[in-house]
Amino acid sequence: MMKKQINGMLLICAVAAMTFGCSQGKEKSEEKSDSATEVAAEPMKSVSVDLLSKSDSNLKGTVVFKELSNGNIKLDVSLMNIEPGNHAVHIHAIGDCSAADGASAGGHWNPMGVDHGNRAEGGDFHKGDIGNLTVGEDGSGTLSMEVEGWTIGGDDNSNILNKAVIVHAGIDDFTSQPSGAAGPRIGCGVIAMN
Template identity: 30%
Template sequence: MKIGSRRKQAVASAIVIAGALALGGCAGMGKKAATTLPVADAHAQLYDAKGADRGRADFYRDTNGLRIELVARGFAASTYGMHVHSVGRCDGPKFTTAGPHWNPTNAQHGRDNPLGAHHGDLPNLVVEPDTIGRATLTLVGTRLTGEGGLLDADGATFVIHAGPDDMKTDPSGNSGDRVACGVIVMGGG
C-alpha cells in the first residue's frame, strides 16, 4: 500500500469517527425528560361481580366540563351501555347500590329522547373483536365538585351495562344488567 493511500484511509476513518460522534451528540440534543401523562382529577377502577378488574375510567376537568378516558378490559365483542350513576357504591353482584343514573336536572333518559338527556347519559361502548374497549367521553357543563358537581355527598359511580343503550327509553335505555362498576374517587390513584 502506498503512503498516500494510507493517508486517505486515515482521513476517511477520521471523518467516519467524527461523523459518528457528531450524530451521537445530536441524538442526545432535543431529547426531553421522560414524558408524563396528566394526572387524572378523579378515577373509577371498574370491577365485575366476581371482583375481577374490568378497566378504569379517568376523569379530567377541562373547559367544556369533564372529559372521561375509558379503558374497558375483558369484554366480548359487542355494544354496551355506559352511565354515570348517582351513588358512590358498587355492592355486587348486581351493583344496584350505585342508584339511578346521575340526573341533577331531572331530565328524562336518552340522547334521542325529546325530553332527555340527563347528565348521566353516555354513548354506547363498542368493543371490536380481540380488542380492549376504549372511549373518550365528555360530560359538557359538568363540574366534578362543588354545587351541582358530580361528587356530591353520596358520591357517584361509573357503570357498564350488559347490553346497548337504546338512547330513548326512560329511565335506563333498556341497557340490561350492570356488569361492571367503579366508585369515582378524587385523584389519579
C-alpha cells in the same frame, strides 16, 4: 488634593454600584416570588376510577375524568375482558358498588329530573347519560369524550364525585325509560378523589 477627589469618586461609584446591584436583586427576587405563585396555582383536578366486575362478568377497566382549562371534563373509558359489541356506560347516582349486581349504585344520575336520552343528539338526557362503547373481537374497547356541565367537586347539579360509573351488558337504546334497557350491570366503579 487629587487623591481626595479620586477617593471621593471611587466612593460615589461604589455606592452607585451597590444601589444598582441591590435594586436588581430586589427585582429578581420579586420575579422569583411571582413565578413561585404561578407554580403554586391549583392544578387541574383529575379522578381515576378502577372498575369492579359485576354480575359474574370478567370485566376489567378504568375511567379517567380530567378537568380541562375551558371548564369541561375529559372522559376516557378503557375496558377489557368483555363480550364484543356495544355496551352502555352511565354515571349512576350513588357511589356504592357493594352489590354483586351493581344495584347499590342506584339509578342514573339525573339531578334535573328529565327523561333519559342521547347526549350526542342533544335534547333531554340525564346528566349521567354517556352513551355506548364499542368492544372489538379482542374483548377491549375505549371511549373518549369532552363533557360540558360536569365538575369535579362543584355544585350538586354538576359534581360527579361520590357517584358510580356503570357499564352494562347491552346497548343503550336511548329511548326506553328510565335507563335505555341496557341490561345487567357488568362493571361498577366509585368516582372518588384518592
